[in-house]
Amino acid sequence: MSYQHRVDLIPSPPIQTRVYPVLIAVGFLIVLAALVIGVALAATASDVFDNTKAVRDAALPGSSLLSDQSGLAAVPLWVQPFTFLGIGFLIAGIFTVFWGLLRSLREARGAAMLEAVPALLLQPTGEPKGGE
Amino acid sequence: MATTSETLFGGRTVLARPEATTMQKVARYMWVPMLLMGLMVIAASVVIGITNAAAASDYFGLPQAVRGAADAPASVIDDRQFIESTNVWLPGLQLLGIGLILSAITFSLASILGVFRAGGVRLQQALGREAQSLTPPITARLFPMLMMMGLMVLIVNLVIAAIIGGLAWDVYGNSIAEINAAPEGSALLDDLGTVNTYKTWLAPLPFIGIAMILVGISFAVHTILQVIRFQGQRIRELAQAGAGK
Numbered sequence: 001m002s003y004q005h006r007v008d009l010i011p012s013p014p015i016q017t018r019v020y021p022v023l024i025a026v027g028f029l030i031v032l033a034a035l036v037i038g039v040a041l042a043a044t045a046s047d048v049f050d051n052t053k054a055v056r057d058a059a060l061p062g063s064s065l066l067s068d069q070s071g072l073a074a075v076p077l078w079v080q081p082f083t084f085l086g087i088g089f090l091i092a093g094i095f096t097v098f099w100g101l102l103r104s105l106r107e108a109r110g111a112a113m114l115e116a117v118p119a120l121l122l123q124p125t126g127e128p129k130g131g132e
Numbered sequence: 133m134a135t136t137s138e139t140l141f142g143g144r145t146v147l148a149r150p151e152a153t154t155m156q157k158v159a160r161y162m163w164v165p166m167l168l169m170g171l172m173v174i175a176a177s178v179v180i181g182i183t184n185a186a187a188a189s190d191y192f193g194l195p196q197a198v199r200g201a202a203d204a205p206a207s208v209i210d211d212r213q214f215i216e217s218t219n220v221w222l223p224g225l226q227l228l229g230i231g232l233i234l235s236a237i238t239f240s241l242a243s244i245l246g247v248f249r250a251g252g253v254r255l256q257q258a259l260g261r262e263a264q265s266l267t268p269p270i271t272a273r274l275f276p277m278l279m280m281m282g283l284m285v286l287i288v289n290l291v292i293a294a295i296i297g298g299l300a301w302d303v304y305g306n307s308i309a310e311i312n313a314a315p316e317g318s319a320l321l322d323d324l325g326t327v328n329t330y331k332t333w334l335a336p337l338p339f340i341g342i343a344m345i346l347v348g349i350s351f352a353v354h355t356i357l358q359v360i361r362f363q364g365q366r367i368r369e370l371a372q373a374g375a376g377k
Contacts, residue, residue, distance in 0.1 A: 003144040003264070009368040010361055017357065024347050031336070031343040038333035045332050049325030053312040072328075076335065083339045090346040097350050101357040108364035116371035120259060123374035 010108040016100030023093035030086030034079050041075055044068045142269035142358055146262055150253035152246025153268075155276055159242035166239055170232030177226045184218045187211045202309035209307060217301040220331060221293035224286070227338035231286040234345040238279045241352035245272070248359045252366070261370055266362040271351040278348030285341030289334065296330045299323055 048056065048068045059066035135143070152160070191199065191211040199208055249265055256263040303311065303323045314321040 005141075005144070005362070006365045006369055009372075010364040013357075013361065017354065020350060020354070024350050028343050028347060031339045034336040035333065035340055038336040041332040042329045045329040046325060049321070049328050050316075052314060052316050052321060055316075072332075076332070079336065083336055087339065087342065087346070090343055090350070094346060094350045094353065097353045097357065101353055101360065104357050104360045104364075109360045109367070112364040112367045116367040119371040120367075120374060123259070 010112065014100040014103040014107070016096045016103065020093045020096040020100065023089050023096055027086045027089030027091075027093060030089060031083055034083040034086065037075065037079050037082075041072065041079075044072055048072055142266040142272070142362070144264050144362075145267045147249075147253045147265045148263075150250040150257065150263075152243075152250050156242050156246030156249065159239040160246060163236045163239035163243060166232050167236035170229045170234075170236060173225060173229030173232060177222060177229060180218060180222055180225075184215060184222065187214045191215060200308045200312075202307050204307045204309075209305065212308070213301050213304045216304040216327075217297040220300050220327070220334070221290065221297040224290040224293040224334065224338055227342060228286045228290050231283055231338075231341055231345055234342065234349065235279050235283060238275060238345065238348055238352055241349065241356065242276065245352070245355060245359060248356070248363070252359075252363055256366070256370070259370060261373070264366060266359055269355060269358055271358070272355040275348040275351040275355065278344045278351065282341040282344030282348065285344065286338050289338045289341065292330070292337075293334050296327055296334065300327045303327055 048065065051065060056065065056069065059069060137143075188211075191208065194208060198204060199212075252265060253263040303320065306320060311320065311324060314324065
């Protein structure tokens with residue numbers, strides 16, 4: 001008995017199996033990028049909070065301190081939706097692979113069962129065989 | 133030695149008994165406790181969130197002059213302490229709950245794989261044929277690891293958030309006037325800086341854990357897809373062998 005796969009007996013893998021890795025890679029990279037932005041923002045926060053409240057409040061327009069405070073307030077506002085975009089890609093990847101699973105159930109296993117089960121029912125059954 | 137193709141997509145092996153793997157057996161019993169723990173954590177988060185909302189309502193129901201005064205009443209300081217501290221660690225707890233529920237899904241998928249494995253062997257043995265099965269492809273080896281790593285990230289995040297939450301509790305144990313007047317180089321200003329610095333990366337960190345678990349789920353579904361394709365091949369092989377082709 002051959003232990004090689006007989007891919008000639010079933011259709012080639014559905015396209016979804018090639019699409020979903022792209023979606024999950026993009027999703028994971030977005031979530032990772034959000035963490036990197038968070039870490040970079042931590043350095044900004046550290047710079048800002050090294051100053052007293054009086055110094056922070058007195059920061060002049062165009063100063064790096066005011067710019068840092070602005071960044072600290074603004075960046076998290078888009079980083080969170082950006083993170084959810086990544087999670088969205090990951091869930092889209094899961095949906096895509098489920099779609100591929102559905103196609104495989106129908107086109108590979110379902111079609112094979114439809115064709116093979118009547119033939120198998122007509123065959124005499126032997127003694128159960130196991131392996132090593 | 134397994135070829136690259138067998139490592140990636142799974143090879144073939146002959147099984148003596150219709151048994152799931154150890155991981156699949158564990159998964160069969162683990163998905164219920166994981167789901168229950170996740171739901172309990174989420175329910176606890178809701179209760180804590182409601183308590184936090186009540187504290188915020190009390191706190192912001194007072195005029196700014198009372199909240200910001202150096203001699204603010206102890207109850208006002210307590211409310212602020214609770215709000216600021218809870219805001220640091222509650223998101224981590226909520227996402228741990230979601231992570232546990234997603235892990236329950238991963239365990240259910242592993243359990244489904246176990247049913248396919250045992251069922252395939254039973255069917256082949258009932259037909260009196262050699263009971264072949266798919267050896268675990270790389271996706272099957274990776275998804276339990278991704279789930280565990282994801283949960284570890286979520287737990288580590290919660291531990292760090294709890295520590296920073298404790299620090300926030302200390303900082304906001306002072307009145308707003310004292311916090312605002314903290315001089316440069318003081319421990320109070322340092323602690324305030326630490327709380328605000330950690331908060332910037334503690335927000336996205338648990339999403340890395342969630343992302344790992346989601347990648348694991350996609351790998352688990354892909355493994356089921358590969359098993360389905362293998363079973364399609366095997367059924368046709370059995371029919372052809374019986375027909376003498």
